[in-house]
Amino acid sequence: AQSVAQPEDQVNVAEGNPLTVKCTYSVSGNPYLFWYVQYPNRGLQFLLKYITGDNLVKGSYGFEAEFNKSQTSFHLKKPSALVSDSALYFCAVRGGNTGFQKLVFGTGTRLLVSP
Amino acid sequence: DAGVIQSPRHEVTEMGQEVTLRCKPISGHDYLFWYRQTMMRGLELLIYFNNNVPIDDSGMPEDRFSAKMPNASFSTLKIQPSEPRDSAVYFCASTPRAGMETQYFGPGTRLLVL
Numbered sequence: 346a347q348s349v350a351q352p353e354d355q356v357n358v359a360e361g362n363p364l365t366v367k368c369t370y371s372v373s374g375n376p377y378l379f380w381y382v383q384y385p386n387r388g389l390q391f392l393l394k395y396i397t398g399d400n401l402v403k404g405s406y407g408f409e410a411e412f413n414k415s416q417t418s419f420h421l422k423k424p425s426a427l428v429s430d431s432a433l434y435f436c437a438v439r440g441g442n443t444g445f446q447k448l449v450f451g452t453g454t455r456l457l458v459s460p
Numbered sequence: 461d462a463g464v465i466q467s468p469r470h471e472v473t474e475m476g477q478e479v480t481l482r483c484k485p486i487s488g489h490d491y492l493f494w495y496r497q498t499m500m501r502g503l504e505l506l507i508y509f510n511n512n513v514p515i516d517d518s519g520m521p522e523d524r525f526s527a528k529m530p531n532a533s534f535s536t537l538k539i540q541p542s543e544p545r546d547s548a549v550y551f552c553a554s555t556p557r558a559g560m561e562t563q564y565f566g567p568g569t570r571l572l573v574l
Contacts (some may be wrong), residue, residue, distance in 0.1 A: 354463070377561055388551055388565035389503075396561075435503065439561065447493075447516065452502045452518060 347372040351451035368436030464566035478540040483552030
């Protein structure tokens with residue numbers, strides 16, 4: 346069965362500093378990996394995804410994520426955090442087997458960027 | 461495109477009442493998902509449809525919950541009778557045909573059962 350772990354409930358970072366939100370996964374076959382962001386009282390918004398190709402994936406709002414197969418990780422990063430990045434971040438995975446498979450979401454990590 | 465549309469945005473009801481949540485997916489999307497989000501359990505997949513057909517409803521909590529998709533542009537999630545433990549935010553999401561895996565979420569319905 347596929348699973349996702351987000352080991353940190355909350356990440357605190359000062360504005361202008363780099364940020365990392367961690368995600369590890371377990372899946373059969375090659376993984377499809379996603380990051381979503383949720384702002385207060387809003388639905389989840391897609392940030393970026395890894396399907397195949399370059400291990401460094403660039404997404405919306407200056408975010409990027411690095412796929413590391415040996416460590417089964419897909420950490421979300423941004424070189425310089427903004428206060429407006431404060432939100433709840435979800436990592437998700439599905440297996441790369443043929444046919445449709447549902448996404449499995451992590452429990453979410455709250456990012457708090459202080460001025 | 462207006463994105464995934466959900467109604468109502470907020471619902472307050474009393475225990476025992478029937479609750480119906482509505483979703484309009486993005487036009488052309490073949491898959492529709494219903495999720496529930498709570499502090500305790502996080503984001504849970506309740507059920508999903510492919511071409512209006514329910515594929516996997518293993519996440520539906522119990523028989524009080526039912527979902528339908530009568531056509532490609534409309535789905536409902538019904539709770540009857542509702543209970544306080546059903547209080548949560550319910551999200552609908554849709555995605556195009558397989559190969560484009562990004563799911564697009566609606567704004568959610570915040571349900572409070574008193």
